[in-house]
Amino acid sequence: MATAKKQAATATRHVALLRGVNVNGITLKSADLKALFVELGFGAVRTVLASGNVLFDTDESDAAALRTRIEQALRKRFGYDAWIVLLTQKTVAEIAAAYPFERIDEERHPYIVFGSDKAMLDEIMEKAGTVDANTDTERLERGKGVLYWQCPRGESLDTPVAKLLGKARYKSSTTTRNLRTVEKLLAD
Template sequence: MASSAKKKQAAVRHVALLRGVNVNGITIKSADLKALFVELGFGAVRTVLASGNVLFDTDESDAAALRTRIEQALRKRFGYDAWIVLLTQKTVAEMASGYPFERIDEERHPYIVFGSDAAMLDEIMEKAGTVDAGTEQLKRGKGVLYWQCPRGESLETPVAKLLGKVRYKTSTTTRNLRTVEKLLGD
């Protein structure tokens, strides 16, 4: 006999990547960030580094509603224009494993640009045009851009300046590949 009751979905590990935290005057302590996610009812909440990375479990399946709820809570609690990219930890692992450039390089940094709007990622690729491979590399991936630039120049290269435009702040955020790999260890 089939049950008409909805079967409860198992909790899934998520990663919330906050944009612009602990830079440009927006300071949020990791303990306060964790407390907010716990208050929102999420399980196994853990922050990673001080750059706005939160791991948590939830059985909520509507990603868009979940993202909106978290962004609104961040705005209300911390008083800033909060934007996040929200992904499952499994998806982040798949994105990280697809990094196409050298992962360990003494001269360059490996980055992943996460996006919640595919059209914006496509626009960035288009506007970047032909990238000078002697300076940096940029490649489109599924839901991300893979980027590699010289150490110490992550704010100075043509791609860096493009990524810093206000137009992209609501839908993109960048993380060093080493940070991303720390998000996968839990």
């Protein structure tokens, strides 16, 4: 009992953002996803929506090893090329608070592109250089470990930035979430 209390006191709330879940034939049930994280020994596991968002507590401090362990377990259990972006909930809160564009806009959707590889985020920004931050089409701005993106409603797959983000090159290191989804990850 004392060990469980000590672990709970030292545990950090994490957010695992899975890439490509419940699209393109990769279907994971929230209950199965939660069960895997519980089996991995994490506490207070909760899935949010059906788009591959898992909140959990752990006292493990090596983020790279933790990410690798989770990705390997996902691959083994569900049989797909699993990639995640792993952050603390505190970091996600800081990222959401720094969102630079209007949070509620009748014409555009607010997104955050999370990345596990700084060089890939820099490359996306460079390649998206044709996107002017003041245009009516879409906006893109670099943040700490993320890209902040706004695009017209109904066009999140069709804009120049959307097509760039969809390239296979970025599949293993980026995942995009609507700002409202991100805020739901903070409500826990």
